[in-house]
Each structure stands twice: as structure tokens, then as C-alpha cells.
Amino acid sequence: MIEFRGVTKRFPDGTVAVDGLDLVAEQGRITVFVGPSGCGKTTSLRMINRMIEPTEGELRVEGQDVLAADPAQLRRGIGYVIQHAGLFPHRTIVDNIATVPMLIGRGKKAARDRAMELMETVGLDTAMAKRYPAQLSGGQQQRVGVARALAADPPVLLMDEPFSAVDPIVRESLQSELLRLQSELGKTIVFVTHDIDEAIKLGDKVAVFRVGGKLAQYDEPGVLLSRPVDDFVDNFVGRDRGYRGLGFLSSDTIALGSLPMVSVGDPRPGDGWAVVLDTGGRPLGWVEAGDGQVTEDGIVPGGSLYDVGSGSLRGALDAALSSPSGLGVAVDAEGRVAGSVTADAVLAALPAARDDAAA
Amino acid sequence: MTWFLGNLDVVLRLLREHLVFSLVPVALGLLLAIPLGWVANRTATLRTVMTNAAGLLYTIPSLAVFVFMPAILGTQILDPVNVVVALTIYTVALLVRTVSDALTAVSGNVVDAANAMGYTPLRRFVGVELPLAVPVIVAGLRVAAVSTISLVTVGAVIGFGGLGLMFTEGFNRSNDAQIVTGIVLVLLLALVVDSALLLAGKLLTPWERARRAVGRTT
Numbered sequence: 001m002i003e004f005r006g007v008t009k010r011f012p013d014g015t016v017a018v019d020g021l022d023l024v025a026e027q028g029r030i031t032v033f034v035g036p037s038g039c040g041k042t043t044s045l046r047m048i049n050r051m052i053e054p055t056e057g058e059l060r061v062e063g064q065d066v067l068a069a070d071p072a073q074l075r076r077g078i079g080y081v082i083q084h085a086g087l088f089p090h091r092t093i094v095d096n097i098a099t100v101p102m103l104i105g106r107g108k109k110a111a112r113d114r115a116m117e118l119m120e121t122v123g124l125d126t127a128m129a130k131r132y133p134a135q136l137s138g139g140q141q142q143r144v145g146v147a148r149a150l151a152a153d154p155p156v157l158l159m160d161e162p163f164s165a166v167d168p169i170v171r172e173s174l175q176s177e178l179l180r181l182q183s184e185l186g187k188t189i190v191f192v193t194h195d196i197d198e199a200i201k202l203g204d205k206v207a208v209f210r211v212g213g214k215l216a217q218y219d220e221p222g223v224l225l226s227r228p229v230d231d232f233v234d235n236f237v238g239r240d241r242g243y244r245g246l247g248f249l250s251s252d253t254i255a256l257g258s259l260p261m262v263s264v265g266d267p268r269p270g271d272g273w274a275v276v277l278d279t280g281g282r283p284l285g286w287v288e289a290g291d292g293q294v295t296e297d298g299i300v301p302g303g304s305l306y307d308v309g310s311g312s313l314r315g316a317l318d319a320a321l322s323s324p325s326g327l328g329v330a331v332d333a334e335g336r337v338a339g340s341v342t343a344d345a346v347l348a349a350l351p352a353a354r355d356d357a358a359a
Numbered sequence: 360m361t362w363f364l365g366n367l368d369v370v371l372r373l374l375r376e377h378l379v380f381s382l383v384p385v386a387l388g389l390l391l392a393i394p395l396g397w398v399a400n401r402t403a404t405l406r407t408v409m410t411n412a413a414g415l416l417y418t419i420p421s422l423a424v425f426v427f428m429p430a431i432l433g434t435q436i437l438d439p440v441n442v443v444v445a446l447t448i449y450t451v452a453l454l455v456r457t458v459s460d461a462l463t464a465v466s467g468n469v470v471d472a473a474n475a476m477g478y479t480p481l482r483r484f485v486g487v488e489l490p491l492a493v494p495v496i497v498a499g500l501r502v503a504a505v506s507t508i509s510l511v512t513v514g515a516v517i518g519f520g521g522l523g524l525m526f527t528e529g530f531n532r533s534n535d536a537q538i539v540t541g542i543v544l545v546l547l548l549a550l551v552v553d554s555a556l557l558l559a560g561k562l563l564t565p566w567e568r569a570r571r572a573v574g575r576t577t
Contacts, residue, residue, distance in 0.1 A: 051475060076477030086472030090490045090566045099476050134570040148476075158475075 001027045001188060002048055002156065007057035009043050009213070017043040018213040021057070025205075028186040032203035034193055035236070040213030045158055045192045049078045061156055062188075076104050079149030079157040079187070084165050085141040087133040093119070093144055094129040100152040111151075118147040123177060139170035146178070150185070159191040163198070175201055196238055200225070200247075208233050222248025222357060246314035246346075249353040254316055254346060256308070256330050256339030262287060266294050273325035275302070281336040283329050306330045308338050313353055317346040362536035370525075374544060377521035381508045382552070384443050388450025389500060395451065396458025397484060409455055416452040421445070421513050442514045449510065450503045457499030461492035494567055497560030501553050508549045512541075522548070 002025040009018040018040040025031035033041035046052040047059055050071045059066040066074065087096050095102075097115035102108065119126050122143045133141055142162060149157055163171045175198065182189065193199055199206045200221040207218045210232050217229045225245035228234040234241075260274040268274075268290045276284045276299050285299035303322025306315050308330050319328030320343040328341040363370060399409040428434065428441035465488050473483045515523025525541030528534070561568070 049475060051471075072477045072479045074477075075475055080472070080475035082468065082472055082475070084468055086468045086475075088469060088473070088487060088491075089466075089570065090487075090564070103477055103482075132566040132569040134566070134573050 001025065001060075001062060002031075002190060003058075003060045004044070005058040005060075007044070007047065007054045007059055009040070009047060009052060010055045016213055018047070018054075021213070021215055023207060023215060023218055025188060025190050027188050029204035030182060030189040030191055030202055032191045032193060032199040032206045033209060034196055034199035034203075034206055035209030035216075036211060037194065038211050039209035041192045041194075041207075041209045042160055043213070044209075045160055045190055048156075048158055048190060049075045049080060051075075076100055076152060077154050077156070079152075079154040081142075081145045081149045081157070081159040081162040083161045085133070085138075085145035085162075087141055087144055087148070089133055092130050092132060093124075093136070096133065096144055097147045097151050099148055100154075104152060114151060115147070118150055119144075121150070121181070122147045137170075138166045139174060142166060142174060143177075146181075150187075155188060157187045157189045159189060161192055161194070164193065164195070171198075178202065196236060200244065208236060220248075226354075226357075243314065243317075246317055246350075247312045249313040249350070249357055251306075251308075251311040251313045251316045251346075251349065251353070253352045253356075254311075254313075254341055254349045256341060257327070257345065259327060259329065259337060259340040261337065262294050264294050264296055268292055268294055268298075273327070275325075275327075275329055275337060277337060282334075283331065283337050286324050288324075300324050302329060304328075305335075306341055307333070309333045313346055313350065316341045316349075317343060320346060362534065363540045366537075370540065370544070373520060373522050373524055374548070377508070377511055377523075377545075377548065380439065380442050380511045380514065380519070380521050381446070381504070381548075384446035385450050385500070385504045385507050387443070387447045388454055388503065389496075391447070391451050392454030392458050393489070393496075395455045396462060399455060399459040400462050406459060410459060413452040413455040417449060421449070421510050422516065424448070425514055425517055425519070437518055439519065442511065442519050446507050446510060450507060453503045453506070454496070454499055458492065458496055461495035461499070462488055464495060465491045490564075493563050494560065497556060497563075501556045504552050504556060505549045508545060508552060512545060 004021045004023045007018060007021040008016065010016050021044060033044055035041050043052055047054050048061060048066065050066055050069070054067070061074075061078065088099070091099075094112055094115045097118055098108075098111035101111035101114055106114075116126050116129060119129060124140060124143050124147070128136065128140070133144065136144065145162065163174045166174065179202065191202055203221055205218065206221050206224055208216045208224065210216045217224060217233045222245060224233065224237060225241045225248065228237055228241070260269055260272065261277055262269065262274045263277055263279070264284075268287055271289045273286050273288055276287050276294055278284050283302055283305065285302045287294050287298055287300065303324070304315070304318050306319035306328050309332065316328060316330070319330070320326065320341055321328075323329065326342065330338045330341050332338045395409065399406045424445040425441060428445050429436045429438070432441065432444060434440050469487065469491070470483070473487045478487065511521045512523030512526060515521055515527050522541050522545050525537050529537030529541060
């Protein structure tokens with residue numbers, strides 16, 4: 001747990017970077033600091049491991065007063081991931097990852113063994129262990145950065161815009177990877193970004209900062225989308241917040257409808273659309289009414305699939321809207337067709353889901 | 360060539376002397392320049408003062424330094440310590456700026472990461488900044504070594520040993536073969552030392568090879 005109590009950072013030139021911050025980053029959760037540049041989000045992060053010293057207030061990490069700790073000792077117990085990874089160019093991948101274990105005096109062998117283990121954890125081929133950072137892609141370097149931060153198994157992880165320098169596709173996979181890792185590791189993570197979408201995707205709780213170092217709102221992402229406290233947050237959260245907010249509402253109450261289904265080789269449907277299944281009952285796409293048989297060439301690509309198990313109203317609505325027939329395809333955990341969902345059904349389920357979320 | 364072969368023992372002795380007179384000051388100079396370069400990098404003012412002072416030091420004529428050394432150090436006029444001290448000063452003068460530049464060139468992102476990992480300042484300097492400064496320092500060291508090898512010959516004018524003696528003696532005896540041999544040996548010595556430093560620099564920085572192969576700058 002990380003506690004900010006009335007923390008202020010005033011720089012010698014008089015600028016107030018962070019103004020009276022009160023906030024608790026909860027144990028084992030991802031807390032995202034988000035805001036425009038100059039809002040104090042990075043300064044707040046860097047005060048946690050004393051890279052920047054607070055001017056006023058109290059800051060505790062796992063109950064320990066940060067200002068009473070020796071900076072080097074404190075930092076060895078807090079993982080840190082930065083933009084561009086910040087790897088040591090003169091050390092091999094395995095030695096980069098082994099940095100903190102070596103600093104705290106674990107043997108070289110133990111530190112390297114741990115590093116090899118971590119390479120697998122973050123999805124890196126251990127064949128890369130002896131390479132230098134310059135020989136890796138940006139996304140791979142960032143994975144090494146995450147592995148290095150985790151090497152001494154710190155309870156707290158600070159991440160300063162770690163994915164902002166990689167391309168959008170790699171960023172998305174790194175984000176998903178972080179969520180997967182977190183579901184296994186349960187670290188207390190503070191993540192800084194200027195990207196509200198990233199904040200909403202990753203955060204268990206999101207702190208929106210405004211210019212001048214003031215905390216504007218600190219809430220779960222669903223609440224941020226449905227009930228922004230003021231115009232600033234509303235604007236910052238951006239367009240389509242109503243639609244994006246559906247992502248945080250459970251789709252449990254949606255009643256699934258039936259769905260006309262055919263297989264390749266069957267006669268084409270007499271009217272409307274039918275979904276084409278493979279032999280395992282998984283959807284291949286759609287076929288429109290007509291004469292003759294369903295052929296592989298005649299299959300129209302379907303829309304997004306709505307996974308019933310992990311579904312949100314957003315997933316259900318998107319499946320309905322993106323389907324050529326207007327019927328969204330609902331699938332079970334194995335990817336088999338479970339039924340259909342319509343936009344009307346999603347809207348009908350909305351009031352109950354809202355009440356549920358508010359409760 | 361006949362002169363060279365006929366006086367092989369003398370030539371080898373002078374070569375050895377020359378090597379000691381040049382390499383000892385270069386090594387001492389490097390050892391002094393590294394902490395001084397680190398100090399120079401503490402603040403902008405220190406950096407300006409120290410690099411300018413070092414530059415000024417280098418402009419003092421070498422002959423004058425050799426002559427004044429005994430007065431400053433209280434040594435005998437022909438004590439080899441005079442040469443070693445004088446040339447060490449020149450090396451330091453050259454390398455303080457190099458070391459300071461090399462340390463400045465280390466990426467701020469990397470230094471920041473090292474701090475965040477929990478490096479103490481000394482450990483960070485030895486473990487991160489210094490290794491990353493090696494390519495630039497070696498480049499400066501090569502210049503310092505070659506120029507020191509050349510400066511040692513000046514010492515012969517006032518009677519110190521080294522290959523410079525072959526110029527002064529050869530000139531006095533009008534022995535062209537001796538002068539030419541001296542020049543060739545000084546050049547060869549400089550070339551060999553320079554190549555050795557180049558090689559040592561490469562062996563010390565395997566990551567640079569990896570970086571060049573990829574063709575990236577970070």
C-alpha cells in the first residue's frame with residue numbers, strides 16, 4: 001500500500017508540481033496516474049521512491065516513511081520501469097535483469113538463474129539472454145525492463161509511461177501481458193500515463209490529475225466514465241465515454257436469443273442470414289439467403305464475438321453492431337456458438353446492470 | 360641498417376627507456392584524470408574551470424616544464440622523476456576534458472534507471488557510467504599516448520634518456536643513420552601503442568560491436 005498524505009512538491013523556482021496530494025494506492029492493485037503534461041503525475045510517482053523529495057506532507061510505502069529511509073535501500077525494494085526501458089547498454093539481457101539481485105548481494109549464479117526464470121515470465125526467449133539491449137526491438141527491451149523491475153520480487157512496482165515509446169500494436173500486447181502478469185503476481189502497481197484509454201484499460205483505480213498538480217478525481221474506471229466529477233475530467237475522459245462505460249457493466253442479465261446456423265455444404269438459408277459453423281461448433285462467418293449450397297468462398301466475415309463468460313455490455317453491443325445480420329454472435333469459453341445478442345437486448349439489460357454497478 | 364644492427368643493445372635500451380618514460384605517465388595520468396573528470400562533472404562551474412585550467416596547462420611548452428620541474432619538485436636536474444611528473448601533468452591536462460565529456464555523454468535515461476534500481480553514487484560510477492564512457496576515454500587516451508611518446512624525445516635535449524638521444528647524438532656526430540633509426544623507432548612505437556589501445560578498447564566494450572552491427576544509436 002502506498003499512502004500520500006498532504007504531499008506537496010514545490011520546486012526552487014516556485015512552481016508547484018504537486019499540490020496537497022491525498023491518495024492511497026491499494027495493496028495488490030493497479031493505480032494509474034493520468035493527466036495532461038505538467039499535471040504532476042510523474043513527479044508524484046518519482047516521490048514514491050525518493051527520486052524526487054516531497055516538500056511537504058507524508059508518504060508511506062508498505063507502512064514505511066519514505067523520507068526516513070535510505071534512498072538506495074528504499075529503491076532496491078521498489079521495482080521501477082521507465083520509458084524507453086532505460087536498460088544498461090553495456091550489459092547483456094540476463095545481467096540487466098539480474099541488476100537488483102546483484103546489488104543486494106545475492107550471488108551471481110542465483111541472480112542469473114532468477115533472471116532466466118523471469119525472461120520466461122515476461123515472454124522472452126531465453127536464447128536472447130546473452131544479447132545486448134541494442135540487439136532487441138523496442139517491445140522486447142520493454143519486456144526486459146519489466147523483468148528487471150521484478151527481479152528482486154519487490155511488493156511495489158512503479159511504471160513511468162513504460163509503453164508510450166512503442167508502436168500501438170506492440171503497446172496493446174504489452175498491456176495485455178501486464179494484466180496477465182499482474183493476475184499472477186498481485187503487485188501494488190502505480191502506473192503513469194498520459195493516455196486515458198491505457199489508464200482505463202489497466203487501472204483498478206484511476207487518478208486524474210489536472211495542471212497545477214491537483215488531483216481531480218480518483219475512482220474506478222467505470223465510475224470515471226459514468227460519473228466524471230467536473231468538466232475537466234469529462235473532457236479529459238473524452239468522447240464516447242457513455243459507450244466506453246458499457247465496458248465496465250456486467251452483461252449477466254442479457255437474455256440470449258436463437259440463431260439460424262448452417263455448415264459448409266448445407267443448402268443456403270431461404271431468407272435473412274445464417275451463421276456458418278465449423279465441425280466444432282465455432283463460427284466461421286455469415287451466409288446470406290440464396291440458392292445452392294453454402295461454400296467456403298461464400299462466407300461473409302462476421303463481426304466481433306461476444307464472449308458470454310468474460311462479457312461486458314460493450315462486448316455484447318459491439319458484437320451486435322458489427323454483425324452483418326444485426327445479430328451478434330455469443331460464444332462460450334471454448335469459442336462455440338452459444339446464441340445471439342441484439343442491440344435492443346443490450347439496451348434492455350442496461351438499467352439492471354447500472355443498478356448492479358451502483359450497488 | 361648496419362648502424363642499427365651494430366648498436367642493437369644501445370637501441371633496445373633506449374627503446375625500453377622511452378617506453379617507460381611514456382607509458383608510466385600515461386597510466387598515471389589516466390588514473391588521476393578519471394576522478395578529476397568525475398569532479399569536473401559535478402557542476403557546470405567546476406566543469407568550465409577545470410577543463411579551461413587543463414587546456415591552459417597543456418599550452419605550457421614542454422621544454423620549460425622539464426627545466427622547471429627540479430625547482431618545483433626539489434629533484435636533481437636529470438632525475439627521471441622530472442620527466443614522469445611533467446608528462447603525467449600533460450596527460451591529465453588532455454584527459455580531464457575527455458573523461459568529463461565521456462561521462463556527460465552517458466544517457467541520462469540510463470543514469471536515471473541506475474538510480475531508480477538503487478545504485479549508490481560510487482557504485483553507479485564504477486558499474487555504469489565508467490564502462491559506458493570507455494569508448495570516448497580510449498579515443499582520448501590514444502591521442503595522449505601518441506603525443507606523450509613524441510614529447511619524451513624533447514627530454515633528450517636536456518639530457519634525459521629515451522629515443523630522443525638518437526636525435527641529439529646523431530646530430531652532434533652527423534650520423535644520419537642514427538637519426539633515421541630514431542625517427543622510425545618513435546613512429547613504430549607510437550603505432551604499436553596506439554593499435555594496442557585500440558584493441559584493448561574493443562575488447563573492453565563488446566556491446567559496442569553488437570550496437571554497430573545493428574546500426575542503432577541507443
